[in-house]
Structures are given as C-alpha cells and as structure tokens.
Amino acid sequence: MDTFLQIVANGLMLGGLFAIVAVGLTLIFGIVKVINFAHGEFLMVGMYLTFLLSTGMDVHPYLTAAAVAPALFVLGALTQRLLIQPLMSARDEHVQIFATVGLSTALMNLALLVFGADIANTPAHGVRSQVMLGEVRILTGQLWVFGAAILLVIGLQLFMKKTRTGRAIRATAQNRAAARLMGINDKFIYILTFGLGAACVGLGSSLIAPLYPTSPTIGTYFVLIAFVCVVLGGLGSIPGAFFGALVIGLVDALSGFYIGSDLREAVVFTIFLLILILKPSGLFGTRMNLSHVSP
Amino acid sequence: MTDTTSMTQASGGGLSAQKLGLIAVAVLLAGLIAVPVAVGDEFVYHIFITICLFAALSTAWNIVGGYAGQLSLGHAIFYGIGGYAGVILVNLGISPWFGMFAGAAVAVVAAIVVSWPCFRLHGPFFALATIAFLEVFRVLALHFRELTGGATGLMIQLNIGWEWMVFRERLPALLIAFGMLLVCLAVAWAIRSHRLGFYLVATRERESAAKAAGVGTVKVRLMAVSISAALSAMVGTFHAMYLTFIEPESMFSLQFSIQIAMFALIGGIGTVWGPLLGAVLLVPITEFARGALGSEAIGLHGFVYGVVLMLVVLFLPNGIMGVVHRFTSGSEKTEGEQAAPVAAAPRSAVPHEAGREVMRVEGLQKHFGGLHVTNDVGFTLREGEILGVIGPNGAGKTTVFNMLSGFLKPDEGRVSVLSPSGEWQEPATPADFATLGVGRTFQIVQPFAAMTVEENIMVGAFHRHPHVGDAREAARETAHRMGLGPYLNAEAASLTIGGLKRLEVARVMAMEPRILLLDEVMAGINQTDVRRAVDLMLSIRDTGVSIIAIEHVMQAVMSLSDRVIVINSGQIIAQGDPQEVVRDEHVIEAYLGKEFTHA
Amino acid sequence: MLEVKNVDAGYGSTVILQDISLHVEPGEVVTIVGANGAGKTTLLRTISGLVKPRTGAITFEGKDITKLEAHDTVDRGITLIPEGRQLFPDMTVRDNLLMGAYCRHARDYQDDTLHEVLELFPRLRERLDQHASSLSGGEQQMVAIARGMMARPKILMFDEPSLGLAPIIVSQVFEVIAQVAATGTTVLIVEQNVFHTLKAADRGYVLENGRMVLSDDADALLQNDHVRQAYLGI
Structure with missing residues (x-):
C-alpha cells in the first residue's frame, strides 16, 4: 500500500511538471492555432538560461525566473512575428509545421x-x-513545481476570463475576422499570446532545471509528453492541459512500476493515439473549435 | 554541384523546357556516379552514397507527404522495419536481397495499420500521430531484446559479396544506393503521371470535391502509403547493410524522419524531382562541414538544416523546384474576362417531355443539434428533366444536396437511384453515388488549386477513362464545350469566379453523369454568361441527363426549369410548374417578402 | 460622411469590385442591393479595412481611410455587423457585448452603452450569461446588432441582416434597424432581400457583378423597372 501511495504521489508530482510545460503549448495552440513543435526547445533554452544565470551569479535558480520568463516571452513573440505571422495566410498547413520543426531543429543543434x-x-x-x-x-x-502549475493555471484562467485583454485573446481565437471588426489588433494578440505561452514554459524551466539535468535534447522528450497532455485535456483548454498532465503523470508512474519502466512511453503514446483517433476533443470533452479535425 | 547549375541553366531554355529539364536530371543522375568514381576518394564515395540514400528515402516520403499531402514525420518507422528485417534475416543466413522484400511486406502492413486510423486527422495532427507511432515503435524495438538486440543494437555477420550487400570497396554500395534511387524516382514519376497521382493530388487539395468526382480517397491514400513504406523499407535494408550495425535510437529516430521530409520540402514538396534536388544540394554542404570541422562542429549540420528549413518555408514555399518552375514557365497568368463562348447553340426552352423516373427521394429528415434542417423532403426526378430548387438562404437546400450525393446521411428517409441496368439502388457514400452516375458541384467552388484547368477536369474524366491519354482527350473536349478551351494550361487558382464556376461544372460533366446536381452555378456570373449557362444546361438536358439545380437567379430558374421545388426552413412549401410556383402565396411570403403582394 | 471613390477590390487574382463609387451622408439610411455574389459583402469588407482596395480611395469624415486596418477603422467610428452574425460562440452574451466596446472611444462608456443597448433589446437581458452559441438565429442576430452598437459607431454597416432568418424574424430585424437609425446613427445596409431593405432605406444603390448599375431614392428604386424585374420577379 505504501508503495502504491508513493507511486501515485510520484505520478502526481510528475504530472505537475508536465503541466507547467503543457500549459503554454495549449495556450499557443488554442489561440494562434499553431502547433509549436519548438516548444520543447523553448524549455531547453529556458533551462540553459537558468543554469547559466544561477551558476554565473550564484543565485537560487527560482530567482532567475524573473529574467528567464521575460526572455522566453521575447523569444516567443519574435517567433510569432518573424516566423509564424508571415505564414498565417499560407494555404498549406505543412509550411507552419515545417517552420516550427525547423526552429526546433535549429535551436536544439545550436545548443x-x-x-x-x-x-x-x-x-x-x-x-x-x-x-x-x-x-x-x-x-x-x-x-514547488506542482504549486506553481496550479497557480499558473488559475492565473491564466482569471486573466482570460476577467481582463479586457484576456477577453480579446479569446475573441480572436473564436472568430478572428469578427475580432478585427471589434477593433482588436489580431496580429498583436497573436504575438502577445505566443509570448505568453513561451513565458509560461520559461517560468517552468527555472523550476524544472534544478530537478533535471539540462541537455540539448531534453526538449524533445518533454514536448512529446506535453502534446499528449494537451490532446488528452482537449486542445486549447488550459485546465484540460493541467488535468491531462496529471493523468499522464499517473499513467507514467503506474505503468513504469507495473508494466516495466522501458514500456512507460509506449503506454503513454498508445493512450495518446487512441485519444487522438477516437476522441479528438479530449478526455474532458472541452468544447473547442477543432478546425483541423474533420468530423 | 556543377550538375545543379546545369539544371537551372537548362531550364531557363523556354520552349522545350521539359526536354531540357529531363536532360538536366539525366546529367545530374550521371554525376552522382561519375563524380565519386572520378575523384575516387572514400569520403566522397560516402557522401554520394548518403545523397542517393536520402534522395531515395525523400522521394519515397514525397509520395505520401507531397502527393497525398499527409505530412508524415514518422517515416523512419518503415526505414527501421526494413533495416531490422534485413539484419535479422541476414543473421539467419538469408540474403538481404530477399530480406528487403520481407521488410517491405512488413512495412506495408505497418503502414496500413498506422495510417488508416490517422486519415481523419489533418495537418499537424497527422504529423503528431505519426511521431507518436514512431515513438511506440522505438520503445518496442528497445523492449524486445531477443529480436532486436535492444539498446545494444544488432551487428550483421560480415559476409562479403554482392549476395550479402556488403563490400570492401565503396563502388558497389554506391551502385546499389543509386539503383534504389532510380527505382524510387521511377515509381514516383509513374504515380505522378498516372491516374493514381491525379487522384492523390485531388484528394490533397479538396477531399470532398475528389469524393464527388468518384475518387476512393481512403483507397488511394492507402495505396500511396503502402508504396512509400515498401520503398522506404527496401532502402532501410540496404542502409543497414551499409552501416553493418543498427540500434533503435538511430533506426527509429525522429530527427531522421524530419530530415527525410525536409529534403523534399527544400527541393519542392509534391514534385517528382524536388526531393532529389534537396538532397543533392544539402547533403554535401553539411557532410563536408562535418568532415572538415569534425567533432568541434557537433550540431552544426542540424543547425544548418533547421535554419535552411525556416528560410525555405518563409521565402521559397515551393522549394527549389518552385524557382526552377518560375524560370521555365514564366508567368502564365490569365487576364481579363474569361468568357470564351460556350459551344452550346442558343436555343429557346421548348416544353420538354420528361422520361422515366431516375431518382426517388422519400421523407428525408435531418437534424443538426437542435436544428431541424430538413423536414420530410421528398420528390422524384425524371430522365431528361431539369428540376429547379429555390428558397431563401439558409433554408436547407445545400443540406438536401448533401444527402442526394452521399455527403450526409439522412436521419430518416431514403434516396434511391435507378442504375443504368434498370434496378433501383440505395447508394450510401459519395463513391456509390458517383458510380451510379450522380455528379455534383459545390456552392463554394472547390477547384484543385495546385492543378491546371485541364488536370482539374481530368480528375472527373478519369471516372470513365482510366488511362491518362483518354482522360486528357475527354477533358479537353469538355473544356471546349464549357468555354474553358483557352485556359487548359492555366492554374485553376488563376481563374475568375465565373471561370471557377464553369470549371466546377466541367469537372462534373467530364464524369459523364446521368444525374447532375448543380449548386448555385450561376451566382456571381454576369448576364451574358447566365444566358450562355442556361443554353448549356438545356443542351445537356437534351442528351438525356437529368438536372437538379439550386439557383437564386430567378431569371435562370424560370427559363430553365421543367419543374420547381421551393424549400423554406427545411420543408418543401411548393412544387410544380415554374410559372405557378412563383404565384404561390406561401412562396411569395417566404421568399419574396410578405408585404411584396401589397407593394 | 463616408465616400467611396472609384474603388477596385478583390481577393488574390480575382477582381470582385470594379470602379465602385458611393457616398453616405450623416443620419442617412442607405442600402446596397444586389444578387448573391454581386460583391456586396466585399464592398463592406473593403470599407471596414478587411479587404484592401487595389485602386481608388475611401474617405470618412474628410479623412483618408483607404489603407487603414480593420481595427483602426473601428476606432474611427465605422462598425460592420458581418454576414452570418459572427458571434464569439463560446463566450457569454455579456462578453460578446463587452467585446463590442473594445475599441478605444467606446471603452470608457462601456457600462452606460450596455445599459442603453439593453433598453433597446430587453430580450437579451435574460440571456446575458448564456453562451452565444445557445441562442436562436434571431436572438443571435440581435446580439450581433447590439454588439455593433456597443462600439458607439458613427456609421453602422449591416451585411445581410436577414440571412437565414424566418420571415417574421426578418421583419423584427428591420424594425430594430429602424430604431437604430432613429437614434441618429448613420446606417448602411447590404441586402439581397430587396423589398424589405428598400422599404427601410432613404437611398439605394444597385450592385451587379461588381459594378454599380443604379443609384436613386429608395422609393424610386422600388418602382424602377429593372429592379422590379431582376429582383422582385415582377
């Protein structure tokens, strides 16, 4: 029984960690409608920044978040402005996919x-x-990570529901043309949102860095898991991503113990495929405009 | 590298650009053998083998990712299967020449299992699903150690000779890699220039329009992934022999999958020669850099790939082939009014004797959520009859059309069609309807934008003429009849809205349908064109084709229809002779405005 | 007040509008009628900045607005109520209305405007906390109009307000439009429901295949032979 409780606790903690990566990803997807394949590399960049700042200035890694999150905000905003925005009107989706895949490859190899x-x-x-x-x-x-993930989700929800800018972001996501007719500058909203999504993972990276060794390829693992959480929770849903992450954390921990640690990922990705194919609106059935998925 | 410059020079030629292009490709291919043989350096051999290998894989990928537009980022699955099949069989004493076919067979099965459920996913979701499958394969390959050797990998028994695909010298390996490249290119070229290729591109561009043209969209995509997977597996077998050692991390690698796709994108996605060009240009640069800078530059080639990829999507979205194409074809823009006269002789609408019933629609019901969009719609259609359907916007006319062509299943009621052999059948899918000779257009035009006008119409013509030559001839005939003759080689996307409407009709006409469903084909075209279109429809009707036409242009409806149905709020509120229907009180109230009578 | 001069516009290589000119004076109700696909929607989208004219100029209150983005024209006082309502489906009616007051000059008055607008649409008061997507078509059209008014526009443009609505609702919508006009807001309506809209308007333009073919007082257009034949079917 003790072992089981311990595994559940490990799973939940792991889930909190996945959540803090997944929240930004789902925010960007839900609003900008772009799947950011470079999200994992944003995490990687944030972790290296945390590493450099905390070793270089000998400060607590958590304190570096004050610099890392804004830095990631800029990285995300620039990504949207320079890479995604010129491609927003592209007829084929493959160019957007390749754009973020290219960014991912470039950042990883630069590291x-x-x-x-x-x-x-x-x-x-x-x-x-x-x-x-x-x-x-x-x-x-x-x-700390778990607590931060909860606060981040609540904070983002409040921001999206209660502030004028948050409402404008949601409006843009739901109907871009109508939002422009309300006087909303959609390009600015997209840049802001991409920046915010990246800042979330920036915050996450400062919290994760002291727990996980940083390497150039660390992002690949996390981003794939984050995709799973996001799809599980219903694409674009922030609370969905959080609960999706908890589920995946538990699945990871439990299957690691009961099925075998080398097959954990197979279990996780099989669940991902089943959800994607059978219930693309996610486990929690969030109402989302899935323009990418045919009926 | 000299070969590529000759490619661009050659294609600047103009008139016989296509021939020059083929010569350039031949020179390029010859260079792949000649250069390493001439230089004779081990490292140069290695680079050229790598080029052939990536070009072959990328060409195979392009059949799925380019032609079919299914962006697979998990293609290493098939490559890996080929590699493992080859190595495992070699270690059992079976030659890789057999092993590669065994690998191909397994890969085809895997491809069908992987892609079938994923076809309903589009764009990034398909890509994500393929990545997930790749991860599952990698994890399984790591897990089943008895078979794959797990993380420690598998070494092949070093039997040297052609029989075992293992050599002391590099030349034979180069020849095999080159041969595989040729096979992949030949297959890719053959697909692109036959019906399957047209069908794949049509499915990619507009799935519903392709379905309406009678394309089995799932079937053609499965064929594409199967062929692509088989080719990738065969290359994988060879590469495993060349490497002599394989492990899951390198055989089922995401980075490797991305590279395969990347060469195609950089060279020109969806083109026959693009992947080859992409590999020829990029592999040497990065391999030389790796060779020159050694371990100092770990990550350099990946960084270059990533940056080039971003630059290409931003500035050359059609890849190098797009640039080549721009030079060769110049700007073939169609300008001005696209109003070549339709060939139909002007004629007046004489009262027409309709034949036997060909379609029966009974008690159709359809709900969308709480909305009752179709309520007990029923009517019959006779041979050689034009049935006009009118009603306010949002009355549910198009919904009825969707049920008459298999795009929507009615909640209740049925649609039966008289087959050519005289039996009543109840088709269910768009393909069934197409087979029975029901063709439809779409209210919002659905051109295959990446194809020329001729190719668009050919997609319809393939329905009756499976061979390219026949289909082309039929398409040309239809085009001339529809007044699209002068624009045969224009990109469909460059037509005006009137031209697109006619293209929409031409594609259906090329299917030689017995029942034609036309959804607002006259909206937005000018008065003269409306008159021409009316004449055209009458002449089509006179060949025995039955037509159901949704129209808003009352002038056309009145002069065209043998009978009119008025739909409002999902219900038929009146039907019968056009002159009588417009005087019907319900119709005036619903369609023309209540106070209209008092005006 | 609003002047469109010799405007050509379209999408990609397709030209939809050719040499369009029109003007709207303060307090007027002007309508543009024409068949499906004549270019009416494109014209409104061009005025509001969603589509950029190829040639020609658009001025509003004497200032050139030809090159302005959509969100800038809203700030100038031009609001478009788009075809097919285009509400924010997963937001409440209240949030939809508040989005209407997003533009700079309406922000500070948002609570007062909301109050005024709800006076005009008492039915919406009960629906404030429902998701917009749960409303009926007629109610959605009312939300769309109310949302447009939240921007405190100087000119309110309606694109096919009767689209997909039952005849009885159409009459209600036109009553509301008359009320909006009575508040002194200038109104420009684009419609294929020729009869209703000419009844409601002071002046009208007839658009066919991207060109203006007629322009006259609304009553005169109702009596015009061409209009009666082509659009009223008489």
Whole structure:
C-alpha cells in the first residue's frame, strides 16, 4: 500500500511538471492555432538560461525566473512575428509545421554547438531535499513545481476570463475576422499570446532545471509528453492541459512500476493515439473549435 | 554541384523546357556516379552514397507527404522495419536481397495499420500521430531484446559479396544506393503521371470535391502509403547493410524522419524531382562541414538544416523546384474576362417531355443539434428533366444536396437511384453515388488549386477513362464545350469566379453523369454568361441527363426549369410548374417578402 | 460622411469590385442591393479595412481611410455587423457585448452603452450569461446588432441582416434597424432581400457583378423597372 501511495504521489508530482510545460503549448495552440513543435526547445533554452544565470551569479535558480520568463516571452513573440505571422495566410498547413520543426531543429543543434552534448547540472539550492507528506516522500522542488502549475493555471484562467485583454485573446481565437471588426489588433494578440505561452514554459524551466539535468535534447522528450497532455485535456483548454498532465503523470508512474519502466512511453503514446483517433476533443470533452479535425 | 547549375541553366531554355529539364536530371543522375568514381576518394564515395540514400528515402516520403499531402514525420518507422528485417534475416543466413522484400511486406502492413486510423486527422495532427507511432515503435524495438538486440543494437555477420550487400570497396554500395534511387524516382514519376497521382493530388487539395468526382480517397491514400513504406523499407535494408550495425535510437529516430521530409520540402514538396534536388544540394554542404570541422562542429549540420528549413518555408514555399518552375514557365497568368463562348447553340426552352423516373427521394429528415434542417423532403426526378430548387438562404437546400450525393446521411428517409441496368439502388457514400452516375458541384467552388484547368477536369474524366491519354482527350473536349478551351494550361487558382464556376461544372460533366446536381452555378456570373449557362444546361438536358439545380437567379430558374421545388426552413412549401410556383402565396411570403403582394 | 471613390477590390487574382463609387451622408439610411455574389459583402469588407482596395480611395469624415486596418477603422467610428452574425460562440452574451466596446472611444462608456443597448433589446437581458452559441438565429442576430452598437459607431454597416432568418424574424430585424437609425446613427445596409431593405432605406444603390448599375431614392428604386424585374420577379 505504501508503495502504491508513493507511486501515485510520484505520478502526481510528475504530472505537475508536465503541466507547467503543457500549459503554454495549449495556450499557443488554442489561440494562434499553431502547433509549436519548438516548444520543447523553448524549455531547453529556458533551462540553459537558468543554469547559466544561477551558476554565473550564484543565485537560487527560482530567482532567475524573473529574467528567464521575460526572455522566453521575447523569444516567443519574435517567433510569432518573424516566423509564424508571415505564414498565417499560407494555404498549406505543412509550411507552419515545417517552420516550427525547423526552429526546433535549429535551436536544439545550436545548443549542441554551444554547450556540447554533455549535461549541465543546475545547482539544486536545497530543492532536491525530501519532505515527508504522511507516508510518502517528495522532493521539495516537486512540490514547488506542482504549486506553481496550479497557480499558473488559475492565473491564466482569471486573466482570460476577467481582463479586457484576456477577453480579446479569446475573441480572436473564436472568430478572428469578427475580432478585427471589434477593433482588436489580431496580429498583436497573436504575438502577445505566443509570448505568453513561451513565458509560461520559461517560468517552468527555472523550476524544472534544478530537478533535471539540462541537455540539448531534453526538449524533445518533454514536448512529446506535453502534446499528449494537451490532446488528452482537449486542445486549447488550459485546465484540460493541467488535468491531462496529471493523468499522464499517473499513467507514467503506474505503468513504469507495473508494466516495466522501458514500456512507460509506449503506454503513454498508445493512450495518446487512441485519444487522438477516437476522441479528438479530449478526455474532458472541452468544447473547442477543432478546425483541423474533420468530423 | 556543377550538375545543379546545369539544371537551372537548362531550364531557363523556354520552349522545350521539359526536354531540357529531363536532360538536366539525366546529367545530374550521371554525376552522382561519375563524380565519386572520378575523384575516387572514400569520403566522397560516402557522401554520394548518403545523397542517393536520402534522395531515395525523400522521394519515397514525397509520395505520401507531397502527393497525398499527409505530412508524415514518422517515416523512419518503415526505414527501421526494413533495416531490422534485413539484419535479422541476414543473421539467419538469408540474403538481404530477399530480406528487403520481407521488410517491405512488413512495412506495408505497418503502414496500413498506422495510417488508416490517422486519415481523419489533418495537418499537424497527422504529423503528431505519426511521431507518436514512431515513438511506440522505438520503445518496442528497445523492449524486445531477443529480436532486436535492444539498446545494444544488432551487428550483421560480415559476409562479403554482392549476395550479402556488403563490400570492401565503396563502388558497389554506391551502385546499389543509386539503383534504389532510380527505382524510387521511377515509381514516383509513374504515380505522378498516372491516374493514381491525379487522384492523390485531388484528394490533397479538396477531399470532398475528389469524393464527388468518384475518387476512393481512403483507397488511394492507402495505396500511396503502402508504396512509400515498401520503398522506404527496401532502402532501410540496404542502409543497414551499409552501416553493418543498427540500434533503435538511430533506426527509429525522429530527427531522421524530419530530415527525410525536409529534403523534399527544400527541393519542392509534391514534385517528382524536388526531393532529389534537396538532397543533392544539402547533403554535401553539411557532410563536408562535418568532415572538415569534425567533432568541434557537433550540431552544426542540424543547425544548418533547421535554419535552411525556416528560410525555405518563409521565402521559397515551393522549394527549389518552385524557382526552377518560375524560370521555365514564366508567368502564365490569365487576364481579363474569361468568357470564351460556350459551344452550346442558343436555343429557346421548348416544353420538354420528361422520361422515366431516375431518382426517388422519400421523407428525408435531418437534424443538426437542435436544428431541424430538413423536414420530410421528398420528390422524384425524371430522365431528361431539369428540376429547379429555390428558397431563401439558409433554408436547407445545400443540406438536401448533401444527402442526394452521399455527403450526409439522412436521419430518416431514403434516396434511391435507378442504375443504368434498370434496378433501383440505395447508394450510401459519395463513391456509390458517383458510380451510379450522380455528379455534383459545390456552392463554394472547390477547384484543385495546385492543378491546371485541364488536370482539374481530368480528375472527373478519369471516372470513365482510366488511362491518362483518354482522360486528357475527354477533358479537353469538355473544356471546349464549357468555354474553358483557352485556359487548359492555366492554374485553376488563376481563374475568375465565373471561370471557377464553369470549371466546377466541367469537372462534373467530364464524369459523364446521368444525374447532375448543380449548386448555385450561376451566382456571381454576369448576364451574358447566365444566358450562355442556361443554353448549356438545356443542351445537356437534351442528351438525356437529368438536372437538379439550386439557383437564386430567378431569371435562370424560370427559363430553365421543367419543374420547381421551393424549400423554406427545411420543408418543401411548393412544387410544380415554374410559372405557378412563383404565384404561390406561401412562396411569395417566404421568399419574396410578405408585404411584396401589397407593394 | 463616408465616400467611396472609384474603388477596385478583390481577393488574390480575382477582381470582385470594379470602379465602385458611393457616398453616405450623416443620419442617412442607405442600402446596397444586389444578387448573391454581386460583391456586396466585399464592398463592406473593403470599407471596414478587411479587404484592401487595389485602386481608388475611401474617405470618412474628410479623412483618408483607404489603407487603414480593420481595427483602426473601428476606432474611427465605422462598425460592420458581418454576414452570418459572427458571434464569439463560446463566450457569454455579456462578453460578446463587452467585446463590442473594445475599441478605444467606446471603452470608457462601456457600462452606460450596455445599459442603453439593453433598453433597446430587453430580450437579451435574460440571456446575458448564456453562451452565444445557445441562442436562436434571431436572438443571435440581435446580439450581433447590439454588439455593433456597443462600439458607439458613427456609421453602422449591416451585411445581410436577414440571412437565414424566418420571415417574421426578418421583419423584427428591420424594425430594430429602424430604431437604430432613429437614434441618429448613420446606417448602411447590404441586402439581397430587396423589398424589405428598400422599404427601410432613404437611398439605394444597385450592385451587379461588381459594378454599380443604379443609384436613386429608395422609393424610386422600388418602382424602377429593372429592379422590379431582376429582383422582385415582377
């Protein structure tokens, strides 16, 4: 029983970690309608920035978020402005896919060039110490990540529902032409949203860096899992991505223990494929305009 | 590299551009053998083998990713299957020349299993699904150690000789890689220039229009992935022999899959020679850089690939072939009024004797959510009759059309069609309807934008003429009849709205339908064209074709229709003789405005 | 107030509008009628900046607005109520209306305007917290009009307000348009329901195949032989 509880706790903590990566991805997809294949590399860039800042200035990695998140915001905004926006009217979707795939490939290999294939360990500053919650052992860093993920989801929801800009973002996503007729500058909204999505993963990267060794290819693993969470939770839904991430975290932990750690990913991706093919609106049936999926 | 410059020079030629292009390709291909033989350097051999290999894989990918427009980023699955099949069989003492066919067979099965459920996914979702499948294959290859050797990989027994595809020298390997490239190119070229290629491109451009033209869209896509997977697997077998060692991480690699797709995109996605060009241009640059800078430059080639990829999508969305094409064909824009006269002789609408019933529509019901969009619609259509359908916007006319052509299933009621052999049948899918001779147009025109006018019409003509030559001839005939003769070689996308409307009708006419469903083909065309269109429809009717036409242009409806049906809020509110129907009180109230009578 | 001069416009290589000129004076109700596909929608989209003219000029209150983006023309006081309502389906009616007041000059008055608009559309008051997609077609059209009014426009343009609505609802919509005009807002309507709209308008233009073929007082157009034949079927 203890083992089971421990595994569930591990799964939930892992889920929180996936969530903080997935939230930005689903935000960008839901609003800009672009699947950002480079999202994992945004995480990777954020983790290297955290590593460099926290080692270079000898500060707690969490503090670097104050610089990393804005830096990622700029990276995301530039991506939208320079790479995606010129392609928004493209007739074929493949150009947008290739654009972010190209960005992903370029960033990953740039990191290889600059940092080499060796891993970089961000100093832990105590976040890898364990705490006992009843019977289960958890790293304090995992708790922080989990808490941050919840706050991020709530904060984003409030922003989207309660502020004028948030409403404008939602309006643009639901009907771009009508939004323009309301006086909304859709291009600005897209740049803002892409920036926000990247800033979310920037925040995440500062929290994740002390827990995971940073390497140029770390993004690939996380982005694929994040895609799974996003599809599971209903594309474009922020709370959906959070709960999707928790489910995937649990599946990962449980299948790792009961089926075999080398088959965890197969289980996760099989679930992903089943959802994608059988219920593309996601597990929680969020109402979403799935213009990409035929009826 | 010299070969590529000759390619562009050659294609600047103009008149016999196509011939020069073929010569350029031949020179390019010859160069792939000649250069390494002339230089004789091991490393140069290696580069050219790599070029052939990537060009072959990319060409195979292009059949799915380009022609069919299904953006697979998991093509390493098939390559990996080929590789493992080859190595496993070699280690059992079976020659890779057999092994590659075994691998191809397994790959075809895998391709069908992987793609069939994914066809309903579009664009990025199809790409994501293929990535997920690739991950599953990689994880399984790591897991089943007895078969694959797991993470430690598999080494082949070093039996040297042609029989085992393993050589001390590089030349034989180059010859095999080159041969595989030729096979892939030949297959890709053959598909593109036959019906399958037309069908694939049509399905990619407008799936519903392709269905209406009688294309089995799922079938042609499955054929495309099967062929592509088989070719990729065979190349994979060879590459495994060339590498002599394989492991899951490199055989089922996402990066590798992306590279395969990338060469096609850079060279020109959907073109026969694009993938070859992309590989020829990029592989040497990055391989030389890797050779020159060594381990210092780890990541350099990937970085270059990524940057080039972004630049290409931003500035050369049609790849290098797009540039080549721009030079050769110049700008073939159609300008001015596209109003070549239709060939039909002007005639007046004489009262027409309609023949036997050919279509029966009974009690159609359809709900969308809470909306009752079709309520008990029923009527019959006779041979050689024109039935006009009118009604306000949003009355549900197009919904009825969708049920008459298999695009929507009615909640209740049925549609039966008299087959040529005289039996009543109840077709269910667009393909069934097309087979029975029901052709339809779409209210919002659905041209295959990447095809010429002639090719657009050919997609319809293939329905009766499976051979390209016959279909082309039939398409030309139809084009002339529809007044599209002068625009045969124009891109469909360059036509005016009137031209597109006629193209829409021409594509259906080329199917030689027995029942023609026309959805607002006269909307937005000018008065003279309306008169021509009316004449054309009458002449079509006189050949025994039955027509159901949704129209708003009352003038056309009145002079055209033998009978008129008025639909409002999903119900038939009046039907009968055109003159009587427009005087019907319900019709005036619903369509023309209640106070109209008092005006 | 609004002047369109010799405008050509279209999409891609397709030309839809040719040499279009028209003017609208303050307080007028002007209509542009024409068949499906004549270019009416494109004309309104061009005025509002969603489509850029190839040639010609558009001025509003004496200032050139030819090259302005859609979101800028809204700030100048030009609001388009698009064809087919185009609401934000997954937002509440309230949020839809508030989006109408997004533009700079309407923002600060948003609560007052909401109050005024709800006076005009009392039915919407009960629907404020429902999702726009759950409303009937007629109610959606009312939300679309109310949303347009939230921008406190100087000129309100209607694109096919009767589209897909039952005849009885169409009459209601035109009553509402008359009320809007009575508040002093200038109105430009594009319609294929020729009869209704000419009844409601002061002046009218007839658009055929992308060209203006007629322009006259609305009553005169109702009596015009060409109009009666081509659009009223008499």
